[in-house]
Amino acid sequence: MKIYFVKNRSIILLVTFFALLRFLTSFRFELGTDEAHYVLYGKHLALSYFDHPPMVGWVQFVFTQLPLSIQVAARIPAILASAAASLLIDQWLQRKNYSAQSRFYALAGLNIAILFSALSFFLLPDTLLLVLVPWLSLATENLMTKKSWLNWLFFGLVLGLAGLTKYTAVLFLIPIAYYWVKTKSFKDFITPPFWCAVIIALIFISPVLIWNLQNDFISFKYQSGHVISFQTLNITAFLGAQISQFLGLSFLYLYAFPKAKTLHDRFDKILIMTPLIFFSFFALFENFLPHWTAPFFVLAIPWGVADTIEKHQGLTKKLKAAFIAASLLFVFIHAELGLHILPFSAAKDIQRDIQGWQEFTARSLQKSSYPLAVTNWTFGSRVKLYSELRGQPNLVVLDHRIDQFDIWEKEHAKTNNVLMLVEKKNETEFLSQVNCVQQKDLGFDGPIYKNEILVEFHLIECSGFSWK
Numbered sequence: 152m153k154i155y156f157v158k159n160r161s162i163i164l165l166v167t168f169f170a171l172l173r174f175l176t177s178f179r180f181e182l183g184t185d186e187a188h189y190v191l192y193g194k195h196l197a198l199s200y201f202d203h204p205p206m207v208g209w210v211q212f213v214f215t216q217l218p219l220s221i222q223v224a225a226r227i228p229a230i231l232a233s234a235a236a237s238l239l240i241d242q243w244l245q246r247k248n249y250s251a252q253s254r255f256y257a258l259a260g261l262n263i264a265i266l267f268s269a270l271s272f273f274l275l276p277d278t279l280l281l282v283l284v285p286w287l288s289l290a291t292e293n294l295m296t297k298k299s300w301l302n303w304l305f306f307g308l309v310l311g312l313a314g315l316t317k318y319t320a321v322l323f324l325i326p327i328a329y330y331w332v333k334t335k336s337f338k339d340f341i342t343p344p345f346w347c348a349v350i351i352a353l354i355f356i357s358p359v360l361i362w363n364l365q366n367d368f369i370s371f372k373y374q375s376g377h378v379i380s381f382q383t384l385n386i387t388a389f390l391g392a393q394i395s396q397f398l399g400l401s402f403l404y405l406y407a408f409p410k411a412k413t414l415h416d417r418f419d420k421i422l423i424m425t426p427l428i429f430f431s432f433f434a435l436f437e438n439f440l441p442h443w444t445a446p447f448f449v450l451a452i453p454w455g456v457a458d459t460i461e462k463h464q465g466l467t468k469k470l471k472a473a474f475i476a477a478s479l480l481f482v483f484i485h486a487e488l489g490l491h492i493l494p495f496s497a498a499k500d501i502q503r504d505i506q507g508w509q510e511f512t513a514r515s516l517q518k519s520s521y522p523l524a525v526t527n528w529t530f531g532s533r534v535k536l537y538s539e540l541r542g543q544p545n546l547v548v549l550d551h552r553i554d555q556f557d558i559w560e561k562e563h564a565k566t567n568n569v570l571m572l573v574e575k576k577n578e579t580e581f582l583s584q585v586n587c588v589q590q591k592d593l594g595f596d597g598p599i600y601k602n603e604i605l606v607e608f609h610l611i612e613c614s615g616f617s618w619k
Contacts, residue, residue, distance in 0.1 A: 159241065159251075161251065161255050162237075162238070162241050162251075162254060162255060162258060163238075165237075165255060165258055165259060165262070166234050166237045166238060166258070166262075167234075169233070169234070169237075169262045169271070170230050170231075170233070170234045172485065173226070173229075173230045173233070173268075173271055173272060174223075174226075174227070174230055175489070176272075176485055176488050176489040177222060177223050177226040177230070177272060178220070178222070178223055179488060179489045179490075179491070180222070180488055180502070180505040180506060181222055181505050181506060181507070181508055181509055181533075182221065182222050182225060182505070182508075182533060182536065183273055183504050183505050184504050184529045184532050184533065185273065185275055185532070186225065186226075186272075186273040186274065186275070187532040187533045187535075187536045188528070188532040188555075189203075189207045189208060189211055189274060189275065189276075190211050190215060190221065190225050190536055191208075191532065191535060191536055191539075191559075192205065192207060192208025192209075192211060192212075193208045193209070193210070193211030193212035193213075193214075193215050194212070194215070194536070194539060195208075195559060195562075196208065196209070196212055197362065198358035198359070198361055198362035198365075199358055199359045199361075199362035199363065199370060200362075200370070200555055200558075201369060201370055201373060201553075201554055201555040201558060202370070202373065202374075202554065202555055203276050203317065203318070203370075204276070204314070204315050204316055204317060204318065204356075204358075204359045205315065205358060205359070205362075206276065206279060206312065206315040206316040207274060207275065207276045207278075207279060207316065210228050210274065210279070211225060211228070211274060213228075214227050214228045221536075221540065225274060226272055226273070226274065228274050228278075229270065229271055229272055229273060229274040229278050230271060230272075232270075232271070232274070232278050232279060232281055232282050233262070233267065233270065233271035233278070233281060235282050236281040236282045236285060236449060237258050237261070237262065239282065239285040239286055239289065240257075240258060240261070240285050240449070240450065240453050241254055241258060242285075242289065243285050243288055243289055243450070244257060244453060244454070244457055246289070246292065247416070247454075247457075249457040249458075249461055250460075250461065252460065253456075253457040253458075253460040253461050254453075254457060256456055256457070256460055256466065256474075257452075257453035257454070257456040257457035257460075258453055259474075260403050260406075260452055260453065260456040260474065260477070261448075261449070261452045261453045261456075263401060263474075263477045263478055263480075263481040264399070264400045264401045264403060264448065264452055264477065265398070265399050265400070265401050265480065265481070265484065266396075266399040266400055266441055266442055266444075266445070266448060267281070267400075267448065267449070267452075268481065268484075268485075269399075269442065270442060270445060275442065276316050276317040277317065277442045277443065277445040278445075279312075279316045279317075280313070280316060280317060280320075280445050280446050280449070281445055281449045283309060283312055283313045283316060283320075284422070284423075284445075284446045284449050284450060285449065285450060286309050287309050287310070287313065287323060287422070288415075288418070288419055288422060288450065290302070290305050290306045290308075290309050291306065291327065291330065291415075291418065292415050293305070293306075294306050295330065295334060295336075295415070298339070298342075298344065299344075300344050300347070303344035303345065303347060303348040304344075304347065304348065304351060306348050307347065307348030307349065307350070307351035307352045308351055308352075308355070310323070310348075310352045311351055311352035311353070311354065311355025311356055312355060314352065314355065314356040314359070315355050315356055315358070315359065318370075318371075318374050319426065319429070319443075322425045322426050322429055322446075323422065323425075323446075325421060325425050326418050326419075326421035326422040326425060329417075329418065329421050330414075330418045333414060333417075334414070369553075383436070383437075384435055384436065385435060385436065385437050386435070388434055388435065388436070388437040388439070389431065389434045389435045391434075392430075392431060392434035392439040392441070393431070393434075395439075395441040396441060396444060396448075399441045399442075400448055400452060401473075401476070401477030401480055401481065402473040402476050402477055403452050403455070403456065403473055403474075403477060404448075404452075405473075406452070406455035406456055406458075406459055406470065406473070407447070407448065407451035407452050407454075407455045408451070408455060409451075409454050409455045409458035409459075410458070419450060419454070422446070422450070423446060423447045423448075423450050423451045424447070426443070426444060426446040426447050427444050427447040427451075430443045430444055456470070484501075487501055488501075491601070494601075495600065495601045495603045498600075498601075499600075499603075499605060502600050502605060503605050503606060504529075504533075506598060506599075506600040506605060507597070507598025507599045507600050507605055508533040508534070508537060508598045509533075509537045509540075510598070510599065511596060511597055511598040511599070511608075512533070512534050512537035512538055512541070513537070513541060514596060515534075515570065515572060515596065515610060516538060516541060516543055518570065518593050518610060518612075519570040519593065519612050521566075521568045521569050521570045521612060521613075522543070522545040522546060522547055522563075522566055522568075522569055522570070523538055523543070523546050523547070523569070523570050523572060524546070524547040524548070524549050524569035524570060524571045524572065524613075524616075525546070525547075525548055525549065525571075525572050526548075526549050526550060526571075526572075526573060526574065526577065526581055527548065527550055528548055528550070528552075528554055528555075528556055530572065530574075531546060531548045531556055534546060534572065535556070535559070544562075544563065545560075545563040545566070546559075546560075547560060547566070547569050548560070549569075549571065549581075549585070549616075567614075567615050567616045567617065568613070568614050568615070568616070569612075569613050569616055570593070570610060570611070570612050570613070571609075571610070571611045571612075571613050571616075572608045572609075572610060573608060573609045573610075573611060574606060574607070574608055574609075575595065575607040575608060575609055576607075578609050583619075584618060584619055585613075585616065585617070585618060585619060586615075586616070586617045586618070586619055587611075587613035587614060587615060587616055588614050588615025589613075589614040589615065590611055590612060590613050590614070591611070591612040592609075592610075592611060593610040593611065593612055594609075594610055595607055595608065595609055595610070596608055596610055
C-alpha cells in the first residue's frame with residue numbers, strides 16, 4: 152500500500168481533492184428529480200423497478216441508513232463511485248503505458264467535465280457504470296491474458312453487475328463478441344469456466360428477470376418503447392444532442408476519439424463507441440439525455456487527453472485552452488451550488504429543482520389531512536420522498552401514464568380526496584380535465600430560494616376527484 156501511494160501520490164491526491172469538494176458541496180443543495188426518484192427505490196426495496204434494474208436502489212438503501220441529512224447520505228455512493236472510477240481509469244491508462252503526467256491531466260480533465268461531475272453528485276444508474284465500464288475493460292484484458300478460473304469469475308461478476316444496473320448494458324456484448332471473434336476463442340464456449348461465468352452473470356440479473364416475469368415484462372416493454380422508439384426524424388434534436396455532449400464534457404469532447412493501436416485498444420474503442428452511436432442514433436428521434444453516454448465519456452475523455460499529451464509531449468495550446476475553459480465552467484457551477492453567488496433571477500433555472508422542495512412539502516402537509524397529489528412524476532419524486540420522511544407515505548400522481556408511481560400507489564388504499572399541487576403555468580389546462588365534488592382554495596405556494604418562489608403552485612383541496 153505504501154509503495155502504491157508513493158508511486159501514485161499525485162493521482163490519489165487529485166481524486167481525494169475532488170471527492171472532498173463534492174462531499175462539502177453536497178450539503179448545500181437538495182436532491183434533484185432523478186436523484187430523489189432513486190432514493191425512493193431504496194425506501195421501497197424490490198427485485199426490480201418499472202424504469203430500471205434495482206442496483207441503484209439497493210445501493211441507496213444501504214447508504215441512506217447513515218445518520219446524515221438525506222441529500223448528503225444519498226450522495227456518498229456517487230462520490231465514492233466517481234473516486235473509484237478515477238482510480239480504475241488510472242490503472243487502465245497505466246496498462247496503455249501512459250506517463251504519470253499524462254494520466255494526471257487525463258483524470259483532471261474527466262473530473263472537471265460537467266457530465267462526470269453531475270454523475271459524481273447524483274447517484275443514477277449511469278453513475279454505477281462509471282465504475283463498471285473501466286472494470287469491464289480491465290477484466291476482459293485480464294481474461295484474454297490468462298484464462299484462469301478467477302479471471303472468468305470476475306468477468307461474469309462485472310457483466311452481471313452491469314446487467315443489474317442498466318438495461319443498455321446489453322450493448323457491452325458487442326465489443327466482447329468482437330474480441331472473441333478476433334482472437335478466435337470459440338473453444339471457450341465449451342469450457343467449464345466460461346459457463347460458470349455465464350451462470351454468475353445470470354444469477355446477478357435474475358432479480359430483474361423474476362420481477363418482469365411477475366409483472367408481465369412491463370419494464371422490458373417500457374424500455375423498448377422509451378429508448379428504441381422511431382418517432383418523427385428530427386435533425387435539430389440530433390445536433391442538439393451533440394452540442395449537449397460538447398458542453399457537458401466541457402470542450403474536451405473533441406479529444407475523445409484517440410486512435411486504437413492494439414487489439415485491446417480496438418476492443419475499448421468499440422466498447423465506448425457502441426453506446427455513443429446507439430444513443431446518438433435515437434437522438435434523431437428526440438430521445439436522448441446527455442448522461443446516457445456515460446459508458447462512452449468515462450473512458451474516452453481520459454484516453455483522448457492522455458493520448459494527446461503523449462503525442463505532443465505536453466499540453467498543446469488548444470488543449471490548454473480547453474482545460475482553462477472547462478476549469479472556469481467547473482468553478483462557476485460549483486461556486487453557485489456551494490456558495491449561491493448568483494442573484495435569484497440568474498440562478499432560478501439552476502436552482503429550480505434542487506432548492507426549497509423539502510420545506511414546501513412540509514408546509515403543504517400542514518394545510519390538509521388529505522394525501523398530496525401532483526401532476527407529474529418529476530414533482531412526485533421529491534414531494535413523495537419528503538412526505539415519506541415526515542411520516543406521510545401516500546402520494547398521488549395525477550397523470551395518464553403508467554410508471555413506478557402507480558406501483559407504489561397500490562401500497563395504499565385508493566383515495567379520491569387529495570390536496571392537489573397544481574403548477575400555476577399549467578393550471579388552466581389541468582383543471583379543465585378534472586372534476587371535484589367539493590374543492591377548497593388553499594392559496595399559492597412553492598419551493599422558496601432567496602425569499603423568492605422557484606416554481607409556483609396552486610394548492611387546491613379536492614374531495615371526490617375524478618377525470619372528466
